[in-house]
Amino acid sequence: MKESMLCTKTHEYVLELENGYEVGLTDYAIEQLGDIVFIELPEVGSEFNKNEVFATIESVKAASEIYMPISGKVIEINEAVVDSPELLNDENCTDKWLVKIESNADQVEFADLLDYSDYKEEIE
Numbered sequence: 119m120k121e122s123m124l125c126t127k128t129h130e131y132v133l134e135l136e137n138g139y140e141v142g143l144t145d146y147a148i149e150q151l152g153d154i155v156f157i158e159l160p161e162v163g164s165e166f167n168k169n170e171v172f173a174t175i176e177s178v179k180a181a182s183e184i185y186m187p188i189s190g191k192v193i194e195i196n197e198a199v200v201d202s203p204e205l206l207n208d209e210n211c212t213d214k215w216l217v218k219i220e221s222n223a224d225q226v227e228f229a230d231l232l233d234y235s236d237y238k239e240e241i242e
Contacts, residue, residue: 120234122234123144123233124228125231125233126187126231128185129144129147130142130143130144130184130185130187132188132231133215138193138218138220139190139218140215141172141187141216142216143216152207153178153179154206154207155203157176157199157200157216158173158175159172159196159200159217160172160195162194162195163191163192164192165191166186166190167186167189168187168188171183171186172184172185172186172217173217175203188221188227189223190219190220190221190223193220195218196216
């Protein structure tokens with residue numbers, strides 16, 4: 119699955135699904151944040167442009183803004199991580215996505231996203 123993720127230089131990822139896209143933070147971002155204590159996600163139906171702040175996350179180390187990797191409309195939020203943000207730190211947790219969006223983004227919006235292997239090289 120990670121192989122098909124596209125990542126931003128600010129450590130968000132987007133993954134194409136059958137009916138839209140999944141958006142979240144990369145494992146590297148979660149690792150760097152440390153123990154996550156709070157996450158605020160947008161309401162379903164909210165629309166965001168590429169690079170617009172759509173969520174905030176707080177850890178014991180810092181508070182950070184999370185940017186939308188492509189333009190889209192939120193169709194689902196991950197209630198589990200809102201209720202229990204520490205799940206993002208759990209290595210066994212497989213559902214670490216933040217929002218699912220529908221998007222009509224064109225290739226221009228995808229142009230600056232890195233495929234996962236390039237992203238891994240970038241952060242090493």
